[in-house]
Amino acid sequence: MRWERVADPAELSRRAADLLLEAVTENPRIVLGLPTGRTPEGMYREVVRRCRLRTFCFRDVRSFNLDEYAGIPSTHPGSYRSYMRRHLFDHTDIRESGIHLPEGDAHTVRSERPGLTLEEALAQECLAYEDQIAEVGGLDLTFLGLGRNGHIAFNEPGTPFDSRTHVIELDPSTRAANAACFPGEEVPRKAITMGIETILESRRIVLLASGSTKREAVRRLREGSESVDFPASALHRHPDVTVFADHLAWSPEP
Numbered sequence: 001m002r003w004e005r006v007a008d009p010a011e012l013s014r015r016a017a018d019l020l021l022e023a024v025t026e027n028p029r030i031v032l033g034l035p036t037g038r039t040p041e042g043m044y045r046e047v048v049r050r051c052r053l054r055t056f057c058f059r060d061v062r063s064f065n066l067d068e069y070a071g072i073p074s075t076h077p078g079s080y081r082s083y084m085r086r087h088l089f090d091h092t093d094i095r096e097s098g099i100h101l102p103e104g105d106a107h108t109v110r111s112e113r114p115g116l117t118l119e120e121a122l123a124q125e126c127l128a129y130e131d132q133i134a135e136v137g138g139l140d141l142t143f144l145g146l147g148r149n150g151h152i153a154f155n156e157p158g159t160p161f162d163s164r165t166h167v168i169e170l171d172p173s174t175r176a177a178n179a180a181c182f183p184g185e186e187v188p189r190k191a192i193t194m195g196i197e198t199i200l201e202s203r204r205i206v207l208l209a210s211g212s213t214k215r216e217a218v219r220r221l222r223e224g225s226e227s228v229d230f231p232a233s234a235l236h237r238h239p240d241v242t243v244f245a246d247h248l249a250w251s252p253e254p
């Protein structure tokens, strides 16, 4: 695991955007694993800004988001599909066919699989998502955020390291942390997430950690021991992980 300590969220965003765009330039048909949350917003802003200066920036890129809420329509403003449109896809030349997110909309998932219960239909969607990733030859480069409790994607503490894409019950602390995306509404209780093993199969991984709320999680990750109670620690098993952590995420308690 390589640690890159950066000054602040602006430098973190620039460095992550540099890395992403260099990788796309090297391989225009790259398969990306992409995160949501507040942390990568600056990276996406930076990527969009620089893409505006180029042609065919994302035209042949294939992207797979790490996760999506279950039980809300994908057009809901709080969905990760809406997030990705707002922050990245609508501002680049990525093809619609290059965009992939798990489908968590109960109506769509069930109407595509008539006769199944919602649980069965969601379980099939998880398998289908794995198949889609496999069909393009796997993930080349995956960016991750870091949950305060150490979750990666929506793999909450206790998720086995050999997990594949699955439906998960969200931790109350994760729902509280994401409440701002659902003003006046309940945060969904379930989500579909790539599994830890799915993520570990990505050829390269970049983890972004920003702000003092991530300090404890960064401290635990730096400590180096592996535990299913701390999902990010699975990354120690991967040969090519870079962590960008800003000053506030890094500093020891005063």
Ligand code: GLP
Pocket: 035, 036, 037, 038, 039, 040, 066, 067, 144, 145, 146, 147, 148, 151, 152, 153, 154, 174, 178
């Ligand atoms: C959500 C996402 C994660 C993300 C985490 C941290 O739970 N599913 O992929 O890493 O939030 O988000 P933030 O960057 O807003 O702290």
